[in-house]
Amino acid sequence: MTSRKRGRRAKARRRRLPLRYLMPVLVLAALMAMLMLRGYVHSEILADHRIAPSTYNDQVPEAIRKGKPVIDVRGGKINTVGVPDDRVVLTFDDGPDPEWTPKVLDVLKKHDARGVFFVTGTMTSRHPELVQRMVDEGHEIGLHTFNHPDLALQSTGRIDWELSQNQLALAGAANVRTSLFRPPYSSFAHAFDNRNWPVTEYIGGHGYLTVVNNTDSQDWKRPGVDEIVRRSMPEPGKGAIVLMHDSGGDRSQTVAALDRMLPDLKAKGYEFTNLTQALDMPSAHTPVSGLDLWKGKAWILLVQAAEHLTTVLAAGLAVIGFLVITRFGLMLVLSFLHARKVRRRGFRWGPPITEPVSVLVPAYNEAKCIENTVRSLMDSDHPVEVLVIDDGSTDGTARIVEDLRLPGVRVVRQLNAGKPAALNRGIANARHDLIVMMDGDTVFEPSTVRELVQPFGDPKVGAVAGNAKVGNRDSLIGAWQHIEYVMGFNLDRRMYDLLRCMPTIPGAVGAFRRSALQRVGGMSEDTLAEDTDITMAMHRDGWHVVYAENARAWTEAPESVQQLWSQRYRWSYGTMQAIWKHRRALVERGPSGRFGRVGLPLVSLFMVLGPLLAPLIDVFLLYGLVFGPTGKTVTAWLGVLAIQLACAAYAFRLDREKMVPLISLPLQQILYRQLMYVVLLQSWITALTGGRLRWQKLRRTGVVGSAPGGGPRPVDPAAPADRRPVT
The missing domain is CATH 3.90.550.10 (Spore Coat Polysaccharide Biosynthesis Protein SpsA; Chain A)
Known part of the structure; x- marks a missing residue:
């Protein structure tokens, strides 16, 4: 071997040496990144009430303050829609939860009822199989942001990120996108103020229907099964969008209330459908394919790997x-x-x-x-x-x-x-x-x-x-x-x-x-x-x-x-x-x-x-x-x-x-x-x-x-x- 070749090989070895020393650092960094990912998708969901105090509502159009719970501002036009008479749309926020969402789905299946689940990206990433079950059983999915912040306090960049990450998780979990959205900490249409109305306009400009409610069960307060049933009842003969929760805490009262009220309302002639069926609109779901699908699958895979790795690391x-x-x-x-x-x-x-x-x-x-x-x-x-x-x-x-x-x-x-x-x-x-x-x-x-x-x-x-x-x-x-x-x-x-x-x-x-x-x-x-x-x-x-x-x-x-x-x-x-x-x-x-x-x-x-x-x-x-x-x-x-x-x-x-x-x-x-x-x-x-x-x-x-x-x-x-x- 010539001295020139030996010199080239020696230089090559010297170039490889830093990688050998960096490998343990990279392994530790990867473990830390996976743990941070796990921590991020385990961010805590807070009680469903406004974090920030209310502001004036003089900039909110009267058509919104006095309108219906489904808000459509797509194309720059303001339109609100309500659920037809004798129909009830059950909506569930903050899930899916590994303990309570399956029980809610079991009750809905038992009574042949459909509903809308407004899921967070964090919970979807952690429990994609539950989101897939929702879609398979005919329920509708809506976005509830990725990790449940008060969007009235966020920049437009953060709002875009919350929506895109929520859609990414949904694509990875169930191969669909959705056009339905519910802001965290929302309630009735008349509660819009000068701080959160611009958010609704901005999100509507991106092609989303914003869905609030006109019947609040307040089940997050855990007031008792009887009280949840009473608050969830629509006005006689009228349609309603009922706000409930399948995550964020103990939802045993919600499950029991559902099992009681569904047969009672059905006996009175009410139907329980998803939102787009009730409004006679095209489905909110759009199939995802190509790169977007693979990106979603990769995201879910990473989160699941982080979940399992964290279990091992905790042990x-x-x-x-x-x-x-x-x-x-x-x-x-x-x-x-x-x-x-x-x-x-x-x-x-x-x-x-x-x-x-x-x-x-x-x-x-x-x-x-x-x-x-x-x-x-x-x-x-x-x-x-x-x-x-x-x-x-x-x-x-x-x-x-x-x-x-x-x-x-x-x-x-x-x-x-x-x-x-x-x-x-x-x-x-x-x-x-x-x-x-x-x-x-x-x-x-x-x-x-x-x-x-x-x-x-x-x-x-x-x-x-x-x-x-x-x-x-x-x-x-x-x-x-x-x-x-x-x-x-x-x-x-x-x-x-x-x-x-x-x-x-x-x-x-x-x-x-x-x-x-x-x-x-x-x-x-x-x-x-x-x-x-x-x-x-x-x-x-x-x-x-x-x-x-x-x-x-x-x-x-x-x-x-x-x-x-x-x-x-x-x-x-x-x-x-x-x-x-x-x-x-x-x-x-x-x-x-x-x-x-x-x-x-x-x-x-x-x-x-x-x-x-x-x-x-x-x-x-x-x-x-x-x-x-x-x-x-x-x-x-x-x-x-x-x-x-x-x-x-x-x-x-x-x-x-x-x-x-x-x-x-x-x-x-x-x-x-x-x-x-x-x-x-x-x-x-x-x-x-x-x-x-x-x-x-x-x-x-x-x-x-x-x-x-x-x-x-x-x-x-x-x-x-x-x-x-x-x-």
């Missing part, structure tokens, strides 16, 4: 709520028990461990950090040999260590083969039975190695996890990671320690028995999270894995969003790989089966499924802020935040950390947590699509150094680090 919210409460509850209780256990006076894991330890430092282009790392080990109060395994560095990492000429420090060189291979090379060259592993950007306190190996006094312990802490916490993103390390990682490790299912020994600070490593085959290259992989292998082999809280290591956390994304993407994807690799533990016996049926479910729920569903908390917060109930939504979100704050404060107290960084916890939940959501979602997408992820090396600055007495201190940065990935 997911219930799951994540349970997981959050359960996890925080377990963390608080078990962390307390763990601290009480290891901090009680006289507690010992077993006989003190004083034998020398081999410390392995795999390094690839760690020129900025390696001197600080090695010198911190030289300050150790426990005897150590240090092996720096240079994994094909190109920045002189190995030479820097050799030039230090420190006693007990050896450099092992190899061609670039990756971190697991470097660690296995170190294990083969180590002289001692206890092996500590750390990263090339990490700094140990003088007591770290001693504290880390004391649990090996218990012969059942095969590996020990230390307490990794963020050294570069001065920036906002560093402070957020500091909170995450203290709260999320270390409280988790205390909990998993007592449950005997520690999922991960951090690569920055961990210790192993050589015999335990040999029994499980050493470090594996099967996953991108070799630390999680080896920890699970230890459990399955029957070893105990414990947490040493005083074995503190100061590590350099990513300082940019891009680096943080790369690191967490690798962690998340690697954890999924490790879970999948050790899935057979679910059905095995002995220690492996115990870990499989206790550890794997907990890790899957709390580290994979829980974080994946956690965005629903914030998604439904936005939903509640827009569509309500706002107060309850904000209270629930603040309640979850309060629980997290309590856990974080307790974690900081256990780690003897200052509480000041917790001031930024609410902002962390709003911003930083969203990034973690997207990273995990991208990991899921990669896993489900069978993608492969290369191990990415983070850019280091060397800001974490050793200080007398332990702890981090800033150091001057050196030249830019090589950012070539380990392959």
Whole structure:
């Protein structure tokens, strides 16, 4: 392949890269859009009375104020029409409702009656099958706007939108358009005023018949069946348009009143027809075809998808709520028990461990950090040999260590083969039975190695996890990671320690028995999270894995969003790989089966499924802020935040950390947590699509150094680090 072709392919890969990163964002945006759509079509229908106070009516033509309930201003002419004698047109507003509309239709069918249903677009979109039933059973459909606003308060653009969206929903539900319209909050013709009459003129100019009423049941007030029947009765022998409702609340009285009045009026010679039949006019329905039909069908499909998706998301919210409460509850209780256990006076894991330890430092282009790392080990109060395994560095990492000429420090060189291979090379060259592993950007306190190996006094312990802490916490993103390390990682490790299912020994600070490593085959290259992989292998082999809280290591956390994304993407994807690799533990016996049926479910729920569903908390917060109930939504979100704050404060107290960084916890939940959501979602997408992820090396600055007495201190940065990935 020529260099030109390679260059073109490299450019093509770079062009594709943003789409891969954008995919999780697009998925979350799509979910949010569907939820917003669902919220929009669930807008509340208010009681059927005017929201705005009445105004003067001197601009309303007298022919309207003293006219009939069917108003025709098409073509610029004003004409009003009433229903002929001995005919009743039953009209129903605000539907269709999934509970009451079928009951109303059943009563009408029982008594062979027809009516007119003035439907809203929101309810039509949600229950298209009911609108189709209305048409199939011979009823007439009229528009009642899309989401029931007072049109007298709206612009002409909003009025056009309400009508067109209402027609779109009707086309998608029943393949028809209609020429009938009833304004929300309308009543009698004489009630028109200077504010709503221009709306009627405007809508009439678009070809609609406006239908009000001359007999109002006022069933929305629920005055009782007898009163509804009384108010719905036409004058003897006269025709009437009766206003009723099949939605907007409990309509049991309406259904009962219909069942009583229909046979009574029929016995008196009344007919119950739809409007155009009563007026001997062409049908109000026009078939829809072509693009308009497909647009309507697509709209209904989207709304139905949003309805079903919201049901799934609501179930997911219930799951994540349970997981959050359960996890925080377990963390608080078990962390307390763990601290009480290891901090009680006289507690010992077993006989003190004083034998020398081999410390392995795999390094690839760690020129900025390696001197600080090695010198911190030289300050150790426990005897150590240090092996720096240079994994094909190109920045002189190995030479820097050799030039230090420190006693007990050896450099092992190899061609670039990756971190697991470097660690296995170190294990083969180590002289001692206890092996500590750390990263090339990490700094140990003088007591770290001693504290880390004391649990090996218990012969059942095969590996020990230390307490990794963020050294570069001065920036906002560093402070957020500091909170995450203290709260999320270390409280988790205390909990998993007592449950005997520690999922991960951090690569920055961990210790192993050589015999335990040999029994499980050493470090594996099967996953991108070799630390999680080896920890699970230890459990399955029957070893105990414990947490040493005083074995503190100061590590350099990513300082940019891009680096943080790369690191967490690798962690998340690697954890999924490790879970999948050790899935057979679910059905095995002995220690492996115990870990499989206790550890794997907990890790899957709390580290994979829980974080994946956690965005629903914030998604439904936005939903509640827009569509309500706002107060309850904000209270629930603040309640979850309060629980997290309590856990974080307790974690900081256990780690003897200052509480000041917790001031930024609410902002962390709003911003930083969203990034973690997207990273995990991208990991899921990669896993489900069978993608492969290369191990990415983070850019280091060397800001974490050793200080007398332990702890981090800033150091001057050196030249830019090589950012070539380990392959």
